[in-house]
Amino acid sequence: MKLLWMTDLHLMSGGEKHRSGVDPAVRLRVCLDDMLAEHADAARLIITGDLIQLRHTAAYGMLAEALAEVPIPVRLLVGNHDDREALARAFPALQLSNGFVQNAEQLNGYQLIYLDTLADNSMHSGQLSAERLAWLETTLGESQGPALLFMHHPPATVGIPALDKARLNDGDIELARILQRHRHRQPYLLCGHLHRNVSGVWKGTPFTVMTAPYIGFALRMQEQKLVAVDENPGYGVILCNEEGVVIHTNSLRKRVDTLETLSAR
Known part of the structure; x- marks a missing residue:
């Protein structure tokens, strides 16, 4: 089974760009074009x-238009920049659980779990409330086989102070306990938020953080503020079979340069 994975699009309404000149709409287009050219056989596209x-909620319309051209079933999650209600209006088929953007499905022997880590207080750090954690416990108990848990905020500290302040820091302790109770399910965490490639093991559970089509954040372990860098846009390709999970990062550049030059004219 092949899954495609993107995170942190940061689309802006009105065609706005990052102050560096990076155009998030162009970056998304480049990644989608490459996905469809190379990986049209994927079973899901997960963002x-x-x-x-x-606050650029009008950009959900741009995303809906772009994804309408994608024949692969898409699963959308929310992060700290998202608005649940505006997202649901733009995507009426979005599956919700008690108002949260989370659900699960069984696919080729794997359980894919999509978690909502948007904080109730609108902070940039993440949250798994008691209600969401109870849903996860029940969901893990209802299935068999390996479990892939997709979520925006990683629970692990990664050594970059500004990013560590904004990790999943509300509900992380109970999340670790739940994953330990279901360790026979071989849970694997797949996260965004950091705009970097990071992988490791958190309290016994492996995790991977995917790079973004948008700007990256530099590896500055002494800085207290985030340092934005114009890195190559990219996305993930996940391969799952009876042996386990392999995750590739596909980094793109040449076509981005051409399109961003054209869009600046």
Whole structure:
């Protein structure tokens, strides 16, 4: 089974760009074009939140138009820049659980779980409330086989102070306990939010954080503020079979340069 994975699109309404000149709409287009050219056989396209830049809710319409051309079933999650209600209006078929953008499905022997980590207080750090954690416990108990948990905020500290302040820091302790109780399910966490490639093991559970089509954040372990860098846009290709899980990062550049030059004219 092949899955495609994107995160942190940060689309802006009105064709706005990042102050560096990076155009998030162009970056999305480049990634989607490459996905369809190389990986049209994928079973799902999963986008793990920060679909728009904060308060740019009109950009959900741009995303809906772009994804309408994608024949692969898409699963959308929310991050700290997202708005649940505006997202639901733009995507009427979005599956919700008690108002949260989370659901689960069984596919080729794997359980795919999509978690909502948007904080109730609108902070940039993440939250798994008691209600969401109870749903996860029940969901893990209802299935068999390996479990892939997609979520926006990673629970692990990664050594970059500004990012560690904004991790999943509300509900993380109970999340670790739940994953330990269901360790026979071989849970794997797949997260966004960091705009970097990071992987490791958190409290016994492996995790991967995917790079973004949008700007990246530099590896500055002494800085207290985020340092934005214009890195190659990219997306993930996940391969799942009876042996386990392999995750590739596909980094793109040449076509981005051409399109961003054209869009600036």
